[in-house]
Amino acid sequence: MAKILIIDDDDDFRAASTAILEAAGHTVFSASDGKVGLEMVKAQDPDLIILDIMMDSIYEGFSVITTLRATPEYMDYRDIPVLMCSAVKQITGERFNIPAEARIAKGDEYLDKPFSSQELLGKVDKLLAE
């Protein structure tokens, strides 16, 4: 079973996702903003990150992923797969001018909120298998 880090500013989403993932046997850590989330990446070295794109602002989610993917400080963690999610339907690069590093890269997945436990566990299993 895997170590999963959830970065989401919504308490209810964190609680619900944590319950579903723990029930499936995963160990879950969570952070309510990008800064704490990035610190936890180093502290816990998770197998997978579930990242809410639209936290305080859309840029907060993107800055987490750009930091993770493109700074030397996070060199050792840049291959951790990320499951991005958002309640804003269909976040796409075209509309929000997403920095290239933050686009849904090979090995990443995207999920619209709210998601069913099947959808969540399906994506998680897929990312962990890769």
Add this chain to the structure above:
Amino acid sequence: MAPRPQAHILCIDDDEIARESAQALLSRWGYRVSLASSGQAGLELIDMDPPDLALVDLQMPGLNGLQVLEQVSGSHPDIILIMVTGHATLRKAVEAMKQGAYDFISKPFPPDELRLAVERGLERRRLILETKALREEKARMEANFMTLVSHQMRSPLAAVRQLLEVPASQARGPLPPAYRDFITRAVTRLDLLMQSINAWLAMSRLDEEGINERKIDVSFSQIIKDLVRRVEEEVRLAGQTLEVQAPEQDCTLEVDLESLREALYNLASNAVKYNRPQGRLLISGRILDQQVEVAVSDQGPGIPEKEQAYIFNEFYRSKSREVKSKPGIGLGLSIARRVIKAHGGDILVRSQPGQGATFTAVLPR
């Protein structure tokens, strides 16, 4: 009642006597008056200090009245223009009216006639401005309302739905049967409500102008790939199979990617919804000379011919048992068709009862 701001009237006439007599009358009636002795001078004044109404002599050397009319109705369409004609040339006056002048009067005009024409013209101006202000106000309110709905309502609803997912999926152990039905019902109602809100938001974003503004160049095969990627999980969860016939070549289309994705997804997700159990979903893309086609076929019960004319209507849902048993609000197809039509295309439906249905979105290249 607060005094109304003084109306501003511009008189464009090459005849000095005509200008001065108009000025004398109009100022006496309480209007602010500007004078211009040629069409060119008149246009300059209109740019610097736009009047509410202009009296324009038809017969002038240089830029004549009709030419002034043409320019002003292009640049300042809400300025009221009254044409003044010296020789009672009715034909020209009629032509001016056709081109957008509000009224005309013949020289020499009795003061009453001028007064009446000006008063009526200013009343018209007031109505035009009022309508414009109301329309702007309405657009502002709609925009605010949309923001309210999308941010203040959708996020908390999504959170509620996510919380309900824990008992609904029985993640923490089986739910006592006495509660199960209630959780399931709550989830169903909430899902429908969220679908309505999403569909309704999508619908209100769909004006052709907006779609044209957002158009970008996109590769056709990428559009098909996106669609497949988005629907494959749904197909798998429904226990169906997916077959994709991608176009052999590729081409670039100018589209509003977001709304087009939504439209094609609506077609594909409908096909999954109404497919027979273990049925096959076929997504195929074709490039023709003038157009491209994206076809989505299912193996469901099909659509009776007499219903095919109505399925694109907003909120239309078939009375058939197969459709009524599935959740839905009857907006998916109408949204899809609106989007495709705004792109200059159309959606065609082909179906034989009992043999599935094929929806084909046709887009110009």
